Amino acid sequence: xxxxxxxxxxxxxxxxxxxxxxxxxxxxxxxxxxxxxxxxxxxxxxxxxxxxxxxxxxxxxxxxxxxxxxxxxxxxxxxxxxxxxxxxxxxxxxxxxxxxxxxxxxxxxxxxxxxxxxxxxxxxxxxxxxxxxxxxxxxxxxxxxxxxxxxxxxxxxxxxxxxxxxxxxxxxxxxxxxxxxxxxxxxxxxxxxxxxxxxxxxxxxxxxxxxxxxxxxxxxxxxxxxxxxxxxxxxxxxxxxxxxxxxxxxxxxxxxxxxxxxxxxxxxxxxxxxxxxxxxxxxxxxxxxxxxxxxxxxxxxxxxxxxxxxxxxxxxxxxxxxxxxxxxxxxxxxxxxxxxxxxxxxxxxxxxxxxxxxxxxxxxxxxxxxxxxxxxxxxxxxxxxxxxxxxxxxxxxxxxxxxxxxxxxxxxxxxxxxxxxxxxxxxxxxxxxxxxxxxxxxxxxxxxxxxxx
Amino acid sequence: xxxxxxxxxxxxxxxxxxxxxxxxxxxxxxxxxxxxxxxxxxxxxxxxxxxxxxxxxxxxxxxxxxxxxxxxxxxxxxxxxxxxxxxxxxxxxxxxxxxxxxxxxxxxxxxxxxxxxxxxxxxxxxxxxxxxxxxxxxxxxxxxxxxxxxxxxxxxxxxxxxxxxxxxxxxxxxxxxxxxxxxxxxxxxxxxxxxxxxxxxxxxxxxxxxxxxxxxxxxxxxxxxxxxxxxxxxxxxxxxxxxxxxxxxxxxxxxxxxxxxxxxxxxxxxxxxxxxxxxxxxxxxxxxxxxxxxxxxxxxxxxxxxxxxxxxxxxxxxxxxxxxxxxxxxxxxxxxxxxxxxxxxxxxxxxxxxxxxxxxxxxxxxxxxxxxxxxxxxxxxxxxxxxxxxxxxxxxxxxxxxxxxxxxxxxxxxxxxxxxxxxxxxxxxxxxxxxxxxxxxxxxxxxxxxxxx
Numbered sequence: 056x057x058x059x060x061x062x063x064x065x066x067x068x069x070x071x072x073x074x075x076x077x078x079x080x081x082x083x084x085x086x087x088x089x090x091x092x093x094x095x096x097x098x099x100x101x102x103x104x105x106x107x108x109x110x111x112x113x114x115x116x117x118x119x120x121x122x123x124x125x126x127x128x129x130x131x132x133x134x135x136x137x138x139x140x141x142x143x144x145x146x147x148x149x150x151x152x153x154x155x156x157x158x159x160x161x162x163x164x165x166x167x168x169x170x171x172x173x174x175x176x177x178x179x180x181x182x183x184x185x186x187x188x189x190x191x192x193x194x195x196x197x198x199x200x201x202x203x204x205x206x207x208x209x210x211x212x213x214x215x216x217x218x219x220x221x222x223x224x225x226x227x228x229x230x231x232x233x234x235x236x237x238x239x240x241x242x243x244x245x246x247x248x249x250x251x252x253x254x255x256x257x258x259x260x261x262x263x264x265x266x267x268x269x270x271x272x273x274x275x276x277x278x279x280x281x282x283x284x285x286x287x288x289x290x291x292x293x294x295x296x297x298x299x300x301x302x303x304x305x306x307x308x309x310x311x312x313x314x315x316x317x318x319x320x321x322x323x324x325x326x327x328x329x330x331x332x333x334x335x336x337x338x339x340x341x342x343x344x345x346x347x348x349x350x351x352x353x354x355x356x357x358x359x360x361x362x363x364x365x366x367x368x369x370x371x372x373x374x375x376x377x378x379x380x381x382x383x384x385x386x387x388x389x390x391x392x393x394x395x396x397x398x399x400x401x402x403x404x405x406x407x408x409x410x411x412x413x414x415x416x417x418x419x420x421x422x423x424x425x426x427x428x429x430x431x432x433x434x435x436x437x438x439x440x441x442x443x444x445x446x447x448x449x450x451x452x453x454x455x456x457x458x459x460x461x462x463x464x465x466x467x468x469x470x471x472x473x474x475x476x477x478x479x480x481x482x483x484x485x486x487x488x489x490x491x492x493x494x495x496x497x498x499x500x501x502x503x504x505x506x507x508x
Numbered sequence: 509x510x511x512x513x514x515x516x517x518x519x520x521x522x523x524x525x526x527x528x529x530x531x532x533x534x535x536x537x538x539x540x541x542x543x544x545x546x547x548x549x550x551x552x553x554x555x556x557x558x559x560x561x562x563x564x565x566x567x568x569x570x571x572x573x574x575x576x577x578x579x580x581x582x583x584x585x586x587x588x589x590x591x592x593x594x595x596x597x598x599x600x601x602x603x604x605x606x607x608x609x610x611x612x613x614x615x616x617x618x619x620x621x622x623x624x625x626x627x628x629x630x631x632x633x634x635x636x637x638x639x640x641x642x643x644x645x646x647x648x649x650x651x652x653x654x655x656x657x658x659x660x661x662x663x664x665x666x667x668x669x670x671x672x673x674x675x676x677x678x679x680x681x682x683x684x685x686x687x688x689x690x691x692x693x694x695x696x697x698x699x700x701x702x703x704x705x706x707x708x709x710x711x712x713x714x715x716x717x718x719x720x721x722x723x724x725x726x727x728x729x730x731x732x733x734x735x736x737x738x739x740x741x742x743x744x745x746x747x748x749x750x751x752x753x754x755x756x757x758x759x760x761x762x763x764x765x766x767x768x769x770x771x772x773x774x775x776x777x778x779x780x781x782x783x784x785x786x787x788x789x790x791x792x793x794x795x796x797x798x799x800x801x802x803x804x805x806x807x808x809x810x811x812x813x814x815x816x817x818x819x820x821x822x823x824x825x826x827x828x829x830x831x832x833x834x835x836x837x838x839x840x841x842x843x844x845x846x847x848x849x850x851x852x853x854x855x856x857x858x859x860x861x862x863x864x865x866x867x868x869x870x871x872x873x874x875x876x877x878x879x880x881x882x883x884x885x886x887x888x889x890x891x892x893x894x895x896x897x898x899x900x901x902x903x904x905x906x907x908x909x910x911x912x913x914x915x916x917x918x919x920x921x922x923x924x925x926x927x928x929x930x931x932x933x934x935x936x937x938x939x940x941x942x943x944x945x946x947x948x949x950x951x952x953x954x955x956x957x958x959x960x961x
Contacts, residue, residue, distance in 0.1 A: 144678060146674050168678065169678060171766060172764070173762055173764050173768075173773050175679075175772060175801065177677040179676045217676070220674065221599050221600065221670060222673075222675075223598065223632045223670070223685070224622070225596070225621065225622060225628070226628075227595065230683060230684075230685055231683075232676070232677050232700075232800055233699065233801050233802075233803070234801045235676065240801065240802065241800070241801045241802035245699050246685055246698050247685075284595060309626055310626065311625070312624050315626075318628055319627055321864070322865040322866060324865045325860070325864035347694070347698065348693065348694045349863065349864035349865075350694055403857075405861055407778070408857070408858055408861050409861065410802065411774070412777045412778040413775060413802055415762075
């Protein structure tokens, strides 16, 4: 039995409302999942990156209080002291998640900066998403006053200092450990993964809008310097289309000195050039997944590419090419559930070596070629922005035929995305919110400025 | 025709002296190689890490001026300004190398921080080696005055600030990109490679000795805090012996929360447990090559393990176990030329995926299972320190039967190290200096405090 669209939305909203987390009587976030059939583990927490889709939806629906509360409580959890002690979270970080703990009748918040997480992964993306959400709140309210409060100015500044501090390498990108973003397990995204770079770029732009220049001259100058360098670096060195592939294919290697063309000393046979020769549409292209010494990860990662379109990190032509690629390779990238988090999956030895034999990330499952409905809102936003609205519409049509019936699972498996994820929770909040948000963005493109610049 | 030992040393000294680089009339370092038969490329430069063996030898021979000059000129090349601009080297870094350039009759020094290097790799180890060398100079002269000069105090402080600054992750180790040390090509040592961590540990200890506390209270406190954390972290989590392997082999995975035993969520089948079960001697053990989410690199890296013995990062028992392993697996790790830089080599798909198809690092060549004579001085130092002097003696005997005859090549290839490296230069300075230094350390263990604590 297929629900009609009205009932579907109603059910989704009910499920979303059930997931709202309260702290001292006020709504402060949403739980990762509201699945009563299994043990909570860490799904009873509010994850910063998960809350983004709920938050944008709440802003659209003029339920701004929960977003404001969220921004305030997470800001309070941000370490403010200079921290030369490494076993504590660094100054400026925003936690991966937090939960409400009851102790002797008193509620308090417990943050997790990765010290509880499986494999102790570092939530680098949290502070970047937090900035994007703060900006969305300001845009929704058309009022800068929250951001101009001294504690928010300090919070923004600390995030920028953490990201802009002197490090060892000389790239404009951020160096991070594996699993530092939505893909929070080992997946070969150690180093300079696209997702982090794109969120970093957007966060720099958000901070530039929100920071009061007076007193922050050094940071503002650094942002102004970094933005164009980062942008050029990503557009030039991460870009893959048939022309670029041909250039790489014919690269000389072992070039020493300032005039080197093959800057990162990529060996063409480290790329699946024969596969890409077939797979790349004439006019399509995308940003590769990672870049380092002798490394260009040619996998397609959706979040990075879609957010690059949304944030203008991709040029106008590149944005069109990314959407063309998605259109032309729809069966691979969307199939029966929007949309693949990465493509293609790592298989065989490559799976074994790159993931460290992670049984959750077997080929075409979870992060390794699985399909994540939450990505739909980004797909829709990118399609609206590039005037390819049909793609967004099609994605929603495909998803709404299944999501509610399948009880809003976190992810789907298989090459076409027809299997409910092997270990997926049901009633996953960002699946629900992502779907509703996608519909809102499609119906009313005037909401786009919440996440576009 | 075999040279007698006296002639051999004489020839080595002559070759070493030819490699000395002069700047404004003073010796300031040694060229990487003095091989007139091939184009210089970047072998006409003084590499900081390469100069270490020459420098220690010069200190032993009471030729301290060249070392002092080297320390002074490289210190001048260290960027001192706060650098929010990422395309310039960060404050505190010491270059990978420098060369003397002549322009309109004027000599000046040109530094390379990786911007000229193949694949643009970052020389993180340079600033750590520089500190170790400064300390060796102080020990040799029995006089702290050079280190107490204000510009040296500033240099030390800047290196410490660069290393101790707040970063994203919460490990006591340093996060670095691939190829940031002696292995300066992609070799799967992105993240938290052993070599960098050991040099970091030794550099922290050196800085602690050399920094004047007054005015540096914050740094000194941070060092005092970091040292035991780093030490415990490496000793616990990088250590591999048969007992530890058995623990890992039976690890539960996917543990969430503070009580997790398998902190890094290592899957046992990501390790070659069946090979290690055979290879690990009963009493031997070693520190693994890298550690991250779902990753424990079980390759043996010589520099990291030997420097861990030398610097006391390995416990007394672990140091003995490392030397026992080398003794018991002599054919694998030393064979016909001391000694393998890494063991075993990455082969087949693993080679292809992890190195990015690097033709210089094919299995059992160069960094990927090749043999590097320069490592001999560390092997000898570690064998003297652990009272396994016979191992050092045997290594020197093996090397001196070939090195001079083969014209002091940079490295050897093959499983036993009997092939002169495919692309090895001859008259490689650190091969020559490493050999002479090894002999000195063996003959006169009283020189050990130059590099021990």
